[in-house]
Amino acid sequence: MKKRIITISRENGSGGRYIGEKLAEALKIPCYDEKLMDLVAKESGFALDFVEEKGERITGSLLFNIASSLTYANNVFTGNGVSLQDEVYFIQSRIIKDLAEKEPCVIVGRCADYVLRDRDDCLNVFIVADEKSKLERVVKYYGVSEKDAPSVLKKKDKARYNHYKYYTDKDWGMASNYDLCLNSGLLGIEGCVKVIQDVLAQG
Amino acid sequence: MKKRIITISRENGSGGRYIGEKLAEALKIPCYDEKLMDLVAKESGFALDFVEEKGERITGSLLFNIASSLTYANNVFTGNGVSLQDEVYFIQSRIIKDLAEKEPCVIVGRCADYVLRDRDDCLNVFIVADEKSKLERVVKYYGVSEKDAPSVLKKKDKARYNHYKYYTDKDWGMASNYDLCLNSGLLGIEGCVKVIQDVLAQG
Numbered sequence: 001m002k003k004r005i006i007t008i009s010r011e012n013g014s015g016g017r018y019i020g021e022k023l024a025e026a027l028k029i030p031c032y033d034e035k036l037m038d039l040v041a042k043e044s045g046f047a048l049d050f051v052e053e054k055g056e057r058i059t060g061s062l063l064f065n066i067a068s069s070l071t072y073a074n075n076v077f078t079g080n081g082v083s084l085q086d087e088v089y090f091i092q093s094r095i096i097k098d099l100a101e102k103e104p105c106v107i108v109g110r111c112a113d114y115v116l117r118d119r120d121d122c123l124n125v126f127i128v129a130d131e132k133s134k135l136e137r138v139v140k141y142y143g144v145s146e147k148d149a150p151s152v153l154k155k156k157d158k159a160r161y162n163h164y165k166y167y168t169d170k171d172w173g174m175a176s177n178y179d180l181c182l183n184s185g186l187l188g189i190e191g192c193v194k195v196i197q198d199v200l201a202q203g
Numbered sequence: 204m205k206k207r208i209i210t211i212s213r214e215n216g217s218g219g220r221y222i223g224e225k226l227a228e229a230l231k232i233p234c235y236d237e238k239l240m241d242l243v244a245k246e247s248g249f250a251l252d253f254v255e256e257k258g259e260r261i262t263g264s265l266l267f268n269i270a271s272s273l274t275y276a277n278n279v280f281t282g283n284g285v286s287l288q289d290e291v292y293f294i295q296s297r298i299i300k301d302l303a304e305k306e307p308c309v310i311v312g313r314c315a316d317y318v319l320r321d322r323d324d325c326l327n328v329f330i331v332a333d334e335k336s337k338l339e340r341v342v343k344y345y346g347v348s349e350k351d352a353p354s355v356l357k358k359k360d361k362a363r364y365n366h367y368k369y370y371t372d373k374d375w376g377m378a379s380n381y382d383l384c385l386n387s388g389l390l391g392i393e394g395c396v397k398v399i400q401d402v403l404a405q406g
Contacts, residue, residue: 183382
């Protein structure tokens with residue numbers, strides 16, 4: 001079965017988002033990353049910042065999640081157990097499924113590999129990089145100071161790991177979850193795009 | 204830096220060993236898998252079966268490991284804390300380092316990616332496959348019954364995970380440990396060999 005959808009998961013600082021954009025350009029198909037966040041924000045009514053924050057990160061506070069699942073009316077708190085975090089996930093997942101149904105595309109992050117697990121036309125890619133390349137990238141492109149960069153990387157990847165674990169019960173970054181994992185520190189951005197295209201051509 | 208050494212780690216049943224052999228054939232360089240075990244057996248004086256068993260698996264028994272590190276002489280047990288398991292690992296690691304120094308080659312399994320971590324001329328590859336492909340492969344090529352195949356796969360991968368964790372303190376199968384991870388269920392044996400060659404050509 002030809003692969004129409006490419007999901008790209010990535011370590012923070014690996015350039016995976018940029019690889020997704022470049023790949024989509026080369027394939028002349030849309031890339032859903034920020035565009036996906038816009039769609040989720042529009043559909044949910046949540047602010048874009050909130051959607052971006054919750055879409056790949058579990059907030060640590062159990063209390064916040066419980067509280068956000070409650071409604072107060074007629075002097076009584078009632079709840080359906082669905083936190084705002086869950087709501088973002090559900091809406092995001094539905095939109096990802098609709099996009100995959102509609103047209104060939106690249107989808108970056110957001111557990112898309114798992115959300116689309118029942119389809120057989122997805123190529124699931126994970127991008128890693130060596131520590132040095134990742135640190136250089138977050139300092140250069142994300143305005144993080146050299147001093148803060150190591151802890152920022154660690155914290156963001158940990159948040160992605162926890163979010164993925166929570167919604168999929170799988171380990172984010174385990175090779176067995178993906179069809180293709182690439183080290184962008186070794187291959188470069190263009191090199192990764194090329195390998196993905198070669199694999200698509202074989203598929 | 205051109206990659207001279209290719210290490211191939213693999214899930215049980217993924218065909219990773221076969222990919223290593225085919226790759227070595229295509230590159231006209233040696234593949235060390237069983238040949239490596241022969242060298243370790245010869246150098247250590249241990250039986251080949253024992254080396255094969257201990258080279259990628261931690262035996263569960265702490266007592267065995269403690270007992271195997273002791274020597275009995277003059278009515279006293281003495282020990283250096285090095286179990287037979289450790290001895291296999293140390294000898295194996297030294298041989299892997301010597302091989303990598305000597306000539307371009309493919310090395311399958313045996314924590315070679317970690318053992319050679321200080322070199323920058325290694326391409327570290329991990330091969331995965333979907334459950335169905337792996338089950339078919341162990342039934343077809345390893346004489347495992349269909350009934351036993353799922354538990355055999357699980358047990359062997361768990362053993363490799365534990366062995367890798369014990370000696371490297373890293374998680375076997377995490378994409379971040381490797382330069383390239385491939386799903387042989389999707390790409391096939393020849394397809395994986397081709398992608399590895401493409402990546403080597405880029406490196």
